[in-house]
Amino acid sequence: MGEFKLMKGNEAFAEGLIRSGADGYFGYPITPQSEVIEYLMAEEPHKRTGMVVLQAESEVAAINMVYGGAATGKRVATSSSSPGISLKLEGISYMAGAELPGVILNVVRGGPGLGTIQPSQADYNQAVKGGGHGDYNLLVLAPASVQEMYDFAGLGMELAFKYRTPVMVLSDGVIGQMMEKVILSEQVTRLTDEEIYAKYGDWATVGRTNGRERNIITSLHLKSEKMEAHNHKLAAKYKEMAEEEIRFEEFETEDAEYLLVAFGSSARISQNAVKIARAKGIKVGLLRPITLFPFPKARLNELADQVKGMLSVEMNMGQMVDDVRLAVNGKIKVEHFGRVGGIIPTSDEIVEALEQKIIGG
Amino acid sequence: MTAEEIIKNGQKVFTKTKLLTDNVMSYCPGCGHGTAHRITMEVVEEMGMEEDTIGVAPVGCSVLAYDFMNIDMQQAAHGRAPAVATGISRLWPNKMVFTYQGDGDLAAIGTAETIHACNRGENIVIIFVNNGIYGMTGGQMAPTTLPNMKSSTSPFGRDVKMMGNPLKMTELVAQLPGTYFVSRHAVHSPGHVRKAKKAIKKAFENVQAKKGTQFVEIVSNCNSGWKMTPTKSNEWMVENMFPFYPLGDIKVDGKLIEK
Numbered sequence: 001m002g003e004f005k006l007m008k009g010n011e012a013f014a015e016g017l018i019r020s021g022a023d024g025y026f027g028y029p030i031t032p033q034s035e036v037i038e039y040l041m042a043e044e045p046h047k048r049t050g051m052v053v054l055q056a057e058s059e060v061a062a063i064n065m066v067y068g069g070a071a072t073g074k075r076v077a078t079s080s081s082s083p084g085i086s087l088k089l090e091g092i093s094y095m096a097g098a099e100l101p102g103v104i105l106n107v108v109r110g111g112p113g114l115g116t117i118q119p120s121q122a123d124y125n126q127a128v129k130g131g132g133h134g135d136y137n138l139l140v141l142a143p144a145s146v147q148e149m150y151d152f153a154g155l156g157m158e159l160a161f162k163y164r165t166p167v168m169v170l171s172d173g174v175i176g177q178m179m180e181k182v183i184l185s186e187q188v189t190r191l192t193d194e195e196i197y198a199k200y201g202d203w204a205t206v207g208r209t210n211g212r213e214r215n216i217i218t219s220l221h222l223k224s225e226k227m228e229a230h231n232h233k234l235a236a237k238y239k240e241m242a243e244e245e246i247r248f249e250e251f252e253t254e255d256a257e258y259l260l261v262a263f264g265s266s267a268r269i270s271q272n273a274v275k276i277a278r279a280k281g282i283k284v285g286l287l288r289p290i291t292l293f294p295f296p297k298a299r300l301n302e303l304a305d306q307v308k309g310m311l312s313v314e315m316n317m318g319q320m321v322d323d324v325r326l327a328v329n330g331k332i333k334v335e336h337f338g339r340v341g342g343i344i345p346t347s348d349e350i351v352e353a354l355e356q357k358i359i360g361g
Numbered sequence: 362m363t364a365e366e367i368i369k370n371g372q373k374v375f376t377k378t379k380l381l382t383d384n385v386m387s388y389c390p391g392c393g394h395g396t397a398h399r400i401t402m403e404v405v406e407e408m409g410m411e412e413d414t415i416g417v418a419p420v421g422c423s424v425l426a427y428d429f430m431n432i433d434m435q436q437a438a439h440g441r442a443p444a445v446a447t448g449i450s451r452l453w454p455n456k457m458v459f460t461y462q463g464d465g466d467l468a469a470i471g472t473a474e475t476i477h478a479c480n481r482g483e484n485i486v487i488i489f490v491n492n493g494i495y496g497m498t499g500g501q502m503a504p505t506t507l508p509n510m511k512s513s514t515s516p517f518g519r520d521v522k523m524m525g526n527p528l529k530m531t532e533l534v535a536q537l538p539g540t541y542f543v544s545r546h547a548v549h550s551p552g553h554v555r556k557a558k559k560a561i562k563k564a565f566e567n568v569q570a571k572k573g574t575q576f577v578e579i580v581s582n583c584n585s586g587w588k589m590t591p592t593k594s595n596e597w598m599v600e601n602m603f604p605f606y607p608l609g610d611i612k613v614d615g616k617l618i619e620k
């Protein structure tokens with residue numbers, strides 16, 4: 001029987017890193033995610049598993065420590081919240097360019113600027129459209145529970161190494177701060193240095209072990225043909241992700257005439273909204289994308305043949321709604337409903353918006 | 362006569378270290394970067410550490426250091442090499458990790474990363490090539506540009522009232538408890554090259570002995586950026602750079618040298 005624990009989302013992510021065999025974490029405090037590094041410092045994972053934890057001088061330094069560690073084949077992560085993620089984007093773009101694995105958690109707060117420390121989903125576009133400079137995408141996982149905060153630490157790292165790409169866990173202040181029961185998995189043993197040489201020796205910069213040719217980690221391609229070829233290589237990787245890694249969850253969609261689309265904490269509230277609407281006799285379902293990139297386009301397009309309209313519920317001014325519209329490609333009406341500023345939409349407000357914008361509109 | 366016939370036993374005076382590749386260096390003829398690369402790689406070879414050394418290249422003229430240094434290398438974002446090296450060194454405490462950075466990279470955009478890596482005493486070597494200018498981007502003013510020195514963004518000379526004062530990064534990091542060996546050198550003459558190489562060797566040996574941060578500055582020329590012939594640039598460097606950036610040890614075995 002598994003081990004249970006009542007934890008905050010941020011703590012669950014930290015514990016998920018330790019238990020999934022992460023080698024290192026580099027971070028910088030910012031609300032509402034500081035519990036990640038606080039938990040790690042208190043747990044002393046260097047004693048539990050040998051995992052390294054360091055508080056960096058800035059988010060810029062932290063992501064570059066991740067870059068350095070990831071480039072040696074180690075399983076390394078960082079976390080922050082919106083303003084800190086903006087600072088990390090230079091390093092994230094370099095990681096994508098240099099094809100480095102790693103997990104970045106964003107516990108999103110409201111913006112722009114210093115914004116608010118209250119929960120938000122306003123970094124959707126930043127996360128799913130790459131965010132930093134250049135032609136790249138991140139694989140983006142959106143947890144909707146404390147359990148998923150725990151699970152996605154390990155899953156994110158697995159996917160990051162599978163594709164040699166940075167993975168973002170896009171959470172928000174609600175999921176990061178709330179407490180729920182978590183089922184903890186067995187401790188995974190960290191890879192030994194010898195296992196890293198054997199597994200990643202063809203690319204990782206761990207020294208020219210056994211006299212092999214040198215490995216180079218770089219995102220620089222000065223020759224146009226090489227840069228173009230590299231961009232195509234990255235694009236092929238994103239295409240493969242779109243074929244292999246789309247994850248989503250449906251709730252009451254079988255007989256649905258209308259659909260809510262929501263991720264993270266908005267999806268939790270939308271699930272309740274579905275129940276309220278159904279009690280009123282409105283046949284509505286919910287699709288919760290778990291991967292925001294790649295996005296469950298095909299399934300949404302299919303559902304557009306079944307339902308009369310979709311409402312994208314987001315804690316922002318309307319970002320994912322664009323991707324829902326692209327997926328639906330004009331077949332039906334798609335509208336957005338959101339609250340911002342740290343105000344969390346209520347289930348009743350969502351039902352009301354559905355009635356006004358989709359059913360009545 | 363063939364090369365083999367010319368180089369008979371005993372007549373061979375120089376062998377290129379096998380830790381430099383055969384790639385044609387991208388540096389301007391006369392530039393100090395090439396020599397700094399060579400002595401760094403000679404030290405790694407002499408120590409027999411090529412299988413356990415990881416280098417971090419900066420953004421600047423030496424961005425392509427990984428094309429020339431025949432060891433495992435990472436290319437870092439502008440100024441971030443000390444943070445990248447921190448990540449490597451923390452996760453591989455038994456490896457020899459070094460950064461190679463210009464003055465714009467290390468003393469302007471990367472000031473925070475430099476100071477904090479030095480202050481934490483990260484067990485790394487930092488090789489700091491100070492040519493008083495941004496070479497790669499075409500000769501703009503650097504944090505280390507001398508007062509009244511001309512550059513493309515201080516075309517009438519660096520006016521310190523308007524543009525700020527040059528930053529003596531090496532003296533600054535010597536004050537931090539994490540640095541163990543801090544030394545300033547040059548590579549424009551055989552004697553200076555020998556001294557610089559000795560300092561670099563000491564720095565790497567200290568890292569092997571896990572003594573913390575080792576910081577070696579090399580005051581160098583940028584004949585292209587300074588718009589001088591290589592010979593003239595070296596003369597100018599001796600006359601103008603050395604008085605402001607005096608050569609020699611600043612901190613040895615964790616102790617500041619009394620001057």
Ligand SMILES: Cc1ncc(C[n+]2csc(CCOP(=O)(O)OP(=O)(O)O)c2C)c(N)n1
Binds near residue numbers: 495503
């Ligand atoms: C974030 C960022 N800003 C600016 C640049 C442009 N840039 C490239 S090299 C450089 C200055 C390099 O000067 P220095 O570090 O002194 O090295 P040198 O070329 O003189 O050896 C600048 C500003 C960049 N690549 N990245």
Ligand code: SF4
Binds near residue numbers: 389497582584
């Ligand atoms: S521009 Fe200056 S620093 Fe760069 S290679 Fe030429 S001489 Fe050297």
